[in-house]
Amino acid sequence: MKESKQILSVENLKICFTQYVKGLKTRRITPIESLNVSINAGEIMAVIGASGSGKSLLAHAILGILPGNALCEGDITYCGQPLTEEKKIELRGKEISFIPQSVNYLDPLMRVSEQVKIGLPKKDADKQQKELFHRYGLKEKDGELYPFQLSGGMLRRVLFATSIRDNIKLVIADEPTPGIHPEALSTILNQLRAFADDGAAVMLITHDIVSALTVCDRVTVLKDGKTIETTMAENFSADGRHLQHWYSRALWNALPQNSFSVHEEVEAWL
Amino acid sequence: MALRGTNLGFYYNKNEWLFRNLNIELSYGEILGISGYSGSGKTSLSRILANYIEPIEGFVEIDEKRAAKGEAHPIQLIYQHPEKAINPKWKMKEVLEESYEPDDAILERFGIRKEWLSRYPIELSGGELQRFCIVRALHPNTKYIIADEISTMLDAVTQTVIWRELLDICKERKIGVAIISHEAALISRLCDRIISLDVSAKKIGA
Ligand SMILES: Nc1ncnc2c1ncn2[C@@H]1O[C@H](COP(=O)(O)OP(=O)(O)O)[C@@H](O)[C@H]1O
Ligand SMILES: Nc1ncnc2c1ncn2[C@@H]1O[C@H](COP(=O)(O)OP(=O)(O)O)[C@@H](O)[C@H]1O
Ligand SMILES: [Mg+2]
């Protein structure tokens, strides 16, 4: 049964960037103003929102991989302890697993099978890598290929395979599913569910709300760097009347599976 | 007038055909859907149609003329991964102006903010980058656009608005658009006609 132990909590996260404009003049951009999200053990939290609303930055802040000119404020707590920069380095790739949005995270000069083996226990890395490939519908000889030789959907599956490790407590998946066909998609979603059922907390950043709803417990909605709503997954149904915020309803109704339309009032806000 | 592929056949490893004897036609102003599994060869087909790579068999014609590799041509390909399609060392303004100088009206239609122009690609989100790639493809001479899974990184609201703007412009200018996607719900909303790259359509030769 579901435990309710909190694994991750992000409170009042604010991120700004300093940019040099001309010469020594600097400018500040604050894409994230106040984000709040918390995830319990055994839970999948879907994080949805406008593109550009700060989903990837949130993921990068938790992992400690923001660029050097970023300034980060607020409290990130992991298993009851402040998640310091040192902790982030220590835990990522081990207890904290990350599936990045950009395929540029793969090393262009390394065969993909080798990239999946990184961080697997040496003695049976080979065997585990083959098994992972099989599980995600990649052929054994696909392992010989370099990233540029793989299709978009295959790259996503390779990225996903690099996240599967033992003893994971927190999974951050940043848009892991675009370009993936239905069967591989459900394998990935079921894997995320399995992580959660084993007691991990899972953050699933996605635009594919319909697929996410098949596995997630709650949904957090972001807009313009703010958390606007956190709600139970089942509230995304019918015409979305159980959703609190107009933007959550707009996202839901704009899906091609729903009405694929955007009200004029909503557009005025974009 | 049309973009036409005749008897197209393609593989990367000898005789492992991704598709063969494939005929495809995209007319002026038409919106054609191309669906298919991940790995079925959609991106490879896009690159053939856009004249980036040559087919092993068959040929591509643009408005009745054979397409020759390397020649400047009126087909624009918009990629699935915008982060791969943009020079990381250029500011966004340079990225756009390498193609042409888009006016403010078009930037506005795609929700591109002025302040983004002075940023580097790494300083934008995936969805923001993709809007640049779309505007860049709308060069005044463009006659055909091949859109390879271009909206998977957009939220549903932005996706709806961007497709509407893009297709409106394409209809105004009679640009033919091939929309490549594995998402049936999306493709059936947008396209006049849909072809599939899965087994039935592939006709792999004996
Ligand atoms: N290095 C950076 N410098 C300045 N702005 C940035 C940087 N990285 C991202 N941003 C901005 O922060 C916002 C959120 O980006 P991101 O988290 O990537 O969005 P998304 O929700 O689509 O993942 C975007 O508007 C983007 O332009
Ligand atoms: N440069 C390449 N070298 C070798 N194989 C490739 C290359 N590019 C793609 N492939 C292979 O061709 C197949 C089809 O890829 P692709 O056209 O990208 O499919 P889709 O876009 O439908 O997902 C995949 O199995 C992929 O691994
Ligand atoms: Mg993102």
Ligand SMILES: [Mg+2]
């Ligand atoms: Mg593809």
